[in-house]
Amino acid sequence: xxxxxxxxxxxxxxRYLVGELSGDEAARVEAAARASEVLxxxxxxxxxxxxxFALKRPPLRLPAATRPAWWPWALALPVAAAALVAVVxxxxxxxxxxxxxxxxxxxxxxxxxxxxxxxxxxxxxxxILEPKDRLRLTVKTAAPSVATLIGEDARREPxxxxxxxxxxxxxxxxxxxxxVDDTPGGERLYLFxxxxxxxxxxxxxxxxxxxxxxxxxITLEKRRx
Amino acid sequence: MxxxxxxxxxxxxxxAVFRRCLRxxxxxxxxxxxxxxxxxxxxxxxxxxxxxxALSWLLTIADRTSLTALGARPRVSSxxxxxxxxxxxxxxxxxxxxHRLVAELLTRADERxxxxxxxxxxxxxxxxxxxxxxxxxxxxxxxxxxxxxxxxRRFVERRA
Numbered sequence: 001x002x003x004x005x006x007x008x009x010x011x012x013x014x015r016y017l018v019g020e021l022s023g024d025e026a027a028r029v030e031a032a033a034r035a036s037e038v039l040x041x042x043x044x045x046x047x048x049x050x051x052x053f054a055l056k057r058p059p060l061r062l063p064a065a066t067r068p069a070w071w072p073w074a075l076a077l078p079v080a081a082a083a084l085v086a087v088v089x090x091x092x093x094x095x096x097x098x099x100x101x102x103x104x105x106x107x108x109x110x111x112x113x114x115x116x117x118x119x120x121x122x123x124x125x126x127x128i129l130e131p132k133d134r135l136r137l138t139v140k141t142a143a144p145s146v147a148t149l150i151g152e153d154a155r156r157e158p159x160x161x162x163x164x165x166x167x168x169x170x171x172x173x174x175x176x177x178x179x180v181d182d183t184p185g186g187e188r189l190y191l192f193x194x195x196x197x198x199x200x201x202x203x204x205x206x207x208x209x210x211x212x213x214x215x216x217x218i219t220l221e222k223r224r225x
Numbered sequence: 226m227x228x229x230x231x232x233x234x235x236x237x238x239x240x241a242v243f244r245r246c247l248r249x250x251x252x253x254x255x256x257x258x259x260x261x262x263x264x265x266x267x268x269x270x271x272x273x274x275x276x277x278x279a280l281s282w283l284l285t286i287a288d289r290t291s292l293t294a295l296g297a298r299p300r301v302s303s304x305x306x307x308x309x310x311x312x313x314x315x316x317x318x319x320x321x322x323x324h325r326l327v328a329e330l331l332t333r334a335d336e337r338x339x340x341x342x343x344x345x346x347x348x349x350x351x352x353x354x355x356x357x358x359x360x361x362x363x364x365x366x367x368x369x370x371x372x373x374x375x376x377x378r379r380f381v382e383r384r385a
Contacts, residue, residue, distance in 0.1 A: 001313070003349035004320040011281070011348035014241045020280055053240040060235040061261065062268045120297065175261035 005039040008032045013039075017046055059166060061175050108147070108193040108216055109140040115177070129222045131182035138173045139165075141193060148192045148200055149174070150207050150215075154185020158207040161189075164197035186222055190215040231268055238280050239264075242287045248347065249291035249328040250298075259294055263287040281358075288343045296332035304384030307377055314374065321346050330377045337361075341369045 003009045008029055015021050016029045033040045112123035115134040123135065139147055149162040162174055180187075190212045192198055206212055242263050247256035266286045267274075276282050302325075310326055313319040327346045331339050337359075344355040352370075356363040 001319050001321050001346075002317055004322075009349035010321075011344075011350060014244075015278065015280055018237055018241060018280055020278055049244070050240045053243060054236075057235075057239055057243075058257065058261070060232055060239075060264055062231060062265065118297070173258055175258065175265060 005032065005036060005042065008039060013043065013046065017043070017050065061162070061165060108145075108191060110191060110216060110218065111138040111140070111171075112136070112218070113138070123220075127221070129180045129220055131180055131223070133180040134177040135180070135220075136173060136177045138171050139167055139191065139193070140171045141167045141169055143195075144169045145193050145195055146197045147174075148198055148203060150190040150192070150203060150212075151178070152188045152190065152207060153183065154187075156208070158190070158204050160200055160204065163200050167193070180220075180222060184222075184224060187220045189218040189220070191218070192216075231264060231271065234267070234279055234283070235264055238283050241280060242283050245284050245287045245347070246291045248324040249288070250295050251325040255294065256291075259287065259291050262290045262294075266290060284348075285340070288339065288347075292328060292332055292339060295328055300329055302326050302329050304381045307381050307384075311374065311377060311381070321349055330373070330380065334373060334376070338369045338373055341366050342373050345370060 005013065012021070012025070012029055016026055021029065033043055113136045114121055114123050114127065114129065115136065116130060116132075123129075129135075137149070141147075145167045147162065147165045147167050148160065149165075150158045151161045152158040161178065165172075165174060190203075190207055192203055192212075192215050194214075203212075207215075239260060243256055243260045246259040246263070247253060250256055250259065263283060263286050266289075267283060270286075274282050306323075306326055307330065310323045313323075324347060327342065331342055334342065340359055341355055344350045344358065345352075350358070352363050352366045356366045359366070
């Protein structure tokens, strides 16, 4: 097989488009494009794709500088399956089915997929998590909104896991995953969803004071060491 | 490189990384997710970046992340498709096009083979260039590619 625009490679094209090639290298691509209508068309299409992408790309969410020792961010393997969840302090609406949790029909529904080594399965009430399990959350909302997720370990020290994630409406799988550690005790997640970005320090304070009104609360059980 | 740089990189290279993920997994929603995963990994390992090309470094991370994700999914390509790919592969006039199929065949390959095959079928690099980039000799590159094709043939035979 050969490069589609031989002697220009796909990597040449991509590096050219992001401005990574040297002057000579870029001139070589441009000369090839002048000689090849197919390559010129490809460059035009790629430029159009970049413009379109700039309009739809989600914001980049990088982990905060500090993280809780018990609940480190992990770079997760995306999981193909999605599935489900639970709520503790607020009982799921009847008829939602196993694992589905809702905090009021107008607010949000959360699903959690658990990845344990090669296996992926839905979290649901009664599932005992193991150290190194990875959890991936999908949040479903009817309308565009903003979500903040706070985690709290057995010591009751809350930390922000996701801050002001823009939800477009519909289902959004939060980037990255959460890795379960081997510290004893259960974990609790508080999901706050609203039309605008909340004041994260105020939410932390509310959780710490046991006044997480309006939050979807998910309690996770871990295997005892 | 700090966090601010990564945000700049996201704007500059995000689409190219997304395209790479999409060519591997063939699913736009998953590819968008893998784009985030790639940059999260880049953030975690940013201290290890020493190369001249940020794009190449990000694409390498995207390859690993996407192939792992693809490996967790059921295989969708048929023996017939693989057979057709193997027939055209030997033709020096045939362009590289079967990206999703190649990626699927790669999901069980070792790290070195993955890197070589991705450079060959996705980046469209010549063997000499691949060898230089990976700091291995050209013979190793050739042997790994042959091994990849042989494994693909075995896949067809097993299905048959």
